[in-house]
Amino acid sequence: MAFQMTRRSFLQASASAALTTALSGWLVSGAQAKSGFVRKPFTAPGSFGDTTTVSGSFCEMCFWRCQLVGKLRDGKLVKLEGNPKSVDNGVSICARGNAGVKLLYDQDRLKYPLKNVGKRGAPVWKRISWDEALDECASRLQGVIKNNGAQGIAMFPHGCSATYPMHYFEHVVGTPNVSEASFFQCRGPRDMAYLNTLGVQADESVDMPNAKAILLVGTHIGENIHVSHVKQYLKGLENGAKLIVIDPRFSSSASKADIWVQIKPGTDTAFLLAIMNYLVKKGAYDKAYVQKNGEGFDKFTKAIAHADLDWAAKICDVPAAQIKEVADLLAKNAPHVSIHPGRHVTWYGNDFQRERALACLTGLLGAIGVKGGFVKGKGPKLANVSWPNIAGEHAEEFALHKKAEKHVFSPPGTPTQMLRDAAISNKPYPINACIAWGQNPIQTIPGQQDTIKMLQKMDFVMVVDVMPTDITMYADILLPELSYLERYDYFVKSGVQWNLNDKHQQYIAPRTPLVSSLSADHQRKDSVWITNELAKRMGHAEHIPAATTEELLDKVLAGGNISLAQIKKENGIHLQPGSDPYGVSYPVKFFNDELADAGYPGVPNYTPVPEPPKGFARLVYGRVPVHTFNRSQNNVWLNAEMPENPIWLNHETAHKLGLKSGDRVNLVNQDGVISATTSILKVTQGIRKDTIFTAHGYGTKNPAMTNAANKGIDDQALITKPAVDPETGAHGMRTSFVRIMKDGKVLNIPV
Amino acid sequence: MNNSKSNNHADFYGFLAQSFRYPEQAWLGEPYFDLLDSIVQNLDLDNDTLGLRQTYCANQEGLEILQIEYTRLFINATPSVIAPPYSSVYLDQEGNLYGPSAVWVRRFYQQNGFELAGDADIPDHLALELEFIALLIDEHQEEVAEQFLNEHFRRWFPLFRARVLSGSTNKFYSTLLTLVDFFTREEP
Numbered sequence: 001m002a003f004q005m006t007r008r009s010f011l012q013a014s015a016s017a018a019l020t021t022a023l024s025g026w027l028v029s030g031a032q033a034k035s036g037f038v039r040k041p042f043t044a045p046g047s048f049g050d051t052t053t054v055s056g057s058f059c060e061m062c063f064w065r066c067q068l069v070g071k072l073r074d075g076k077l078v079k080l081e082g083n084p085k086s087v088d089n090g091v092s093i094c095a096r097g098n099a100g101v102k103l104l105y106d107q108d109r110l111k112y113p114l115k116n117v118g119k120r121g122a123p124v125w126k127r128i129s130w131d132e133a134l135d136e137c138a139s140r141l142q143g144v145i146k147n148n149g150a151q152g153i154a155m156f157p158h159g160c161s162a163t164y165p166m167h168y169f170e171h172v173v174g175t176p177n178v179s180e181a182s183f184f185q186c187r188g189p190r191d192m193a194y195l196n197t198l199g200v201q202a203d204e205s206v207d208m209p210n211a212k213a214i215l216l217v218g219t220h221i222g223e224n225i226h227v228s229h230v231k232q233y234l235k236g237l238e239n240g241a242k243l244i245v246i247d248p249r250f251s252s253s254a255s256k257a258d259i260w261v262q263i264k265p266g267t268d269t270a271f272l273l274a275i276m277n278y279l280v281k282k283g284a285y286d287k288a289y290v291q292k293n294g295e296g297f298d299k300f301t302k303a304i305a306h307a308d309l310d311w312a313a314k315i316c317d318v319p320a321a322q323i324k325e326v327a328d329l330l331a332k333n334a335p336h337v338s339i340h341p342g343r344h345v346t347w348y349g350n351d352f353q354r355e356r357a358l359a360c361l362t363g364l365l366g367a368i369g370v371k372g373g374f375v376k377g378k379g380p381k382l383a384n385v386s387w388p389n390i391a392g393e394h395a396e397e398f399a400l401h402k403k404a405e406k407h408v409f410s411p412p413g414t415p416t417q418m419l420r421d422a423a424i425s426n427k428p429y430p431i432n433a434c435i436a437w438g439q440n441p442i443q444t445i446p447g448q449q450d451t452i453k454m455l456q457k458m459d460f461v462m463v464v465d466v467m468p469t470d471i472t473m474y475a476d477i478l479l480p481e482l483s484y485l486e487r488y489d490y491f492v493k494s495g496v497q498w499n500l501n502d503k504h505q506q507y508i509a510p511r512t513p514l515v516s517s518l519s520a521d522h523q524r525k526d527s528v529w530i531t532n533e534l535a536k537r538m539g540h541a542e543h544i545p546a547a548t549t550e551e552l553l554d555k556v557l558a559g560g561n562i563s564l565a566q567i568k569k570e571n572g573i574h575l576q577p578g579s580d581p582y583g584v585s586y587p588v589k590f591f592n593d594e595l596a597d598a599g600y601p602g603v604p605n606y607t608p609v610p611e612p613p614k615g616f617a618r619l620v621y622g623r624v625p626v627h628t629f630n631r632s633q634n635n636v637w638l639n640a641e642m643p644e645n646p647i648w649l650n651h652e653t654a655h656k657l658g659l660k661s662g663d664r665v666n667l668v669n670q671d672g673v674i675s676a677t678t679s680i681l682k683v684t685q686g687i688r689k690d691t692i693f694t695a696h697g698y699g700t701k702n703p704a705m706t707n708a709a710n711k712g713i714d715d716q717a718l719i720t721k722p723a724v725d726p727e728t729g730a731h732g733m734r735t736s737f738v739r740i741m742k743d744g745k746v747l748n749i750p751v
Numbered sequence: 752m753n754n755s756k757s758n759n760h761a762d763f764y765g766f767l768a769q770s771f772r773y774p775e776q777a778w779l780g781e782p783y784f785d786l787l788d789s790i791v792q793n794l795d796l797d798n799d800t801l802g803l804r805q806t807y808c809a810n811q812e813g814l815e816i817l818q819i820e821y822t823r824l825f826i827n828a829t830p831s832v833i834a835p836p837y838s839s840v841y842l843d844q845e846g847n848l849y850g851p852s853a854v855w856v857r858r859f860y861q862q863n864g865f866e867l868a869g870d871a872d873i874p875d876h877l878a879l880e881l882e883f884i885a886l887l888i889d890e891h892q893e894e895v896a897e898q899f900l901n902e903h904f905r906r907w908f909p910l911f912r913a914r915v916l917s918g919s920t921n922k923f924y925s926t927l928l929t930l931v932d933f934f935t936r937e938e939p
Contacts, residue, residue, distance in 0.1 A: 019793055033772050
């Protein structure tokens with residue numbers, strides 16, 4: 001449009017009576033916003049541009065929680081580094097940790113409470129006030145409680161910020177229907193198997209720096225980056241540890257291995273049983289340790305007596321001689337061997353048994369409490385402060401797996417599959433409200449169509465997150481959280497120095513903000529504030545354990561005789577003398593009575609998993625070093641590093657199909673589900689012919705994630721038939737079989 | 752005389768800055784639309800400000816439509832925000848907030864004696880930049896304002912405006928974008 005008038009002439013004319021009147025009328029109305037500026041004389045910054053270092057906090061680009069410092073230039077966070085005071089990650093952080101800066105300033109971040117005035121799945125957002133948002137959440141949740149009871153609320157939490165609201169909903173509101181991805185789609189089978197074998201949490205408590213041999217089953221350190229853990233692993237290799245890697249794929253760990261066992265996927269437990277049977281028969285195990293600490297060893301040896309090397313060789317599709325070689329190498333270096341428990345272990349729906357086998361092998365080798373073995377650092381004590389448990393009994397009574405007498409060895413919370421089935425079917429009781437807090441169930445839980453069905457039938461869906469992840473599209477009310485860089489958190493990272501062989505030290509590092517959150521550009525809040533405000537509106541004000549996150553943290557820290565103020569003075573990490581973690585022994589339940597009584601195998605056993613149908617290969621997935629599954633996909637730096645997830649295909653297969661590296665392909669699963677997007681093919685000798693590998697967490701669907709949307713293939717969408725681990729109720733997610741589709745043509749995978 | 756005239760000019764920019772804040776009943780009243788009418792009439796624009804007044808002034812339903820549109824255009828949206836109102840998104844390669852151009856803007860504010868009110872405010876929000884121009888003009892620093900427009904504002908505003916216009920048919924914002932363009936464009 002061409003103006004008739006110049007600005008100059010307009011402004012000259014602005015003395016015109018009507019305009020002057022209108023202008024003064026507007027000025028008098030006083031409806032102008034508060035100024036975004038204050039006056040401040042300028043002082044020229046020095047050559048460092050007023051760069052300051054803020055110490056404290058820890059990373060949440062993944063959940064290893066490396067301790068940080070932030071470099072701020074004039075209030076803007078310009079760089080993150082490891083905290084030099086850290087005895088854990090030290091000055092190092094990984095690519096994702098570095099890229100946290102780009103999460104802070106991601107243009108797609110959630111900024112204000114939003115109300116969905118469109119439909120679930122196709123939202124239209126209206127910005128609303130916190131009061132309106134919280135009032136609505138409270139009244140809608142109370143409506144569900146009134147009609148269906150507290151158990152009518154399902155919650156999917158993840159991460160530090162979700163713990164406090166999770167405790168509120170479990171212990172004060174009284175719903176048992178809380179399902180954490182970190183258990184049921186990740187660590188659950190491991191944690192429960194070790195608890196029920198060695199009596200302690202597994203974590204990743206293997207003393208790799210001081211090991212003479214390290215066994216990794218599927219674990220791919222290097223592609224899986226947790227800084228202090230990688231340091232432990234590399235120190236072990238540097239010190240000459242022999243590395244054994246069991247993996248159908250030539251992972252980064254396999255590339256460093258002394259022995260790489262290219263096992264057929266799904267058969268690891270058979271492999272482990274054969275090793276143990278061989279060691280028992282040969283008498284090459286730690287008899288003293290077993291005699292002193294073993295329980296049910298006779299029943300164990302009898303139950304695995306069938307598992308000879310040839311039996312396993314056939315099942316695992318590897319040479320018997322190689323299994324023997326692994327067993328001999330472990331025996332030769334015992335007890336200084338690290339039998340790695342793994343981390344993301346929800347593979348086939350029989351994972352508890354595999355993890356039990358790993359724990360038993362650890363015990364059999366006497367690799368407990370000794371240099372290089374399974375050793376737990378003795379961390380500092382802190383207080384346990386949270387909501388009072390006033391409704392726990394109610395929750396217990398309605399726990400789905402307890403009512404059904406299933407999944408007796410479930411980790412805390414309700415197995416996701418049972419929860420979702422109940423919500424969809426209204427049996428045994430209706431579940432009509434859903435809360436996702438820091439978790440993206442669209443991407444974390446297999447069987448996406450069922451998850452969507454569950455969300456669509458709810459009376460109310462509330463989502464709290466930092467980014468507009470896929471789940472946020474299904475929210476009725478969407479609440480924006482502060483990021484880990486701007487908030488205190490109800491979590492204190494604590495532990496011991498990364499190498500147990502070094503001077504014994506304990507550390508305490510609470511999460512504190514590295515940058516201010518004071519801004520007119522958003523109204524994000526932390527989860528303690530959000531939960532407290534919700535609790536007030538739901539009639540639970542009297543139970544609020546602390547008014548602010550700082551207060552809550554101080555109460556937790558008081559248990560360690562330290563305060564937040566003191567730790568801030570100490571640059572974010574409090575160090576104190578530790579103690580020698582070696583010399584501890586744990587009982588080893590080779591045969592577990594409780595398991596047997598509950599109808600599960602008392603001795604680790606191998607259950608075959610379904611074979612790929614003709615023309616299909618098994619889809620397995622793993623991590624890449626620059627992403628934390630789906631969580632980091634939108635980060636502009638990380639996205640630039642690895643925007644897509646290459647599809648690994650065996651080179652001979654590719655040759656037969658006329659495919660080459662760089663081809664764009666879809667995957668099609670056994671149920672005919674075609675990946676919504678394509679990705680690039682990676683043709684390699686480093687994978688078995690019956691296996692296709694890709695990285696997990698790609699293919700974000702929400703277009704509000706500008707960088708991530710529709711990049712790479714969403715493997716979760718292809719996991720339409722997840723298995724469920726009988727003991728724990730955790731999902732098995734390497735249960736899909738796929739073919740490759742190129743240019744619309746589906747190609748059979750030759751045998 | 753000069754003085755009052757100059758203050759006058761500043762207020763037009765203040766008015767535009769206000770217009771790109773989140774729409775609320777408190778400021779979208781009769782006085783706001785009186786001024787909008789008056790400016791549009793003085794400019795001989797054929798924009799239908801009467802229609803805007805009827806739709807959005809003291810009209811809860813209309814206000815909600817405008818709020819939803821503001822959210823969709825500038826805050827969070829599915830499929831995606833049409834036009835984040837920050838210069839970094841248009842000028843800096845990564846499309847993140849608080850990129851180099853935002854750092855430049857903040858330093859420019861500081862050099863001229865202004866600091867952002869909030870510790871973590873993002874400097875290059877459209878409303879802040881317009882308010883800054885208002886503050887400069889109010890202090891008779893027209894030359895500095897012109898420098899700011901020339902070295903920064905005019906580099907991104909047209910890109911921003913084009914994105915809003917290609918993704919929205921909302922008459923309120925298209926009218927205001929026309930006004931911002933008029934008040935910030937380069938003139939011989």
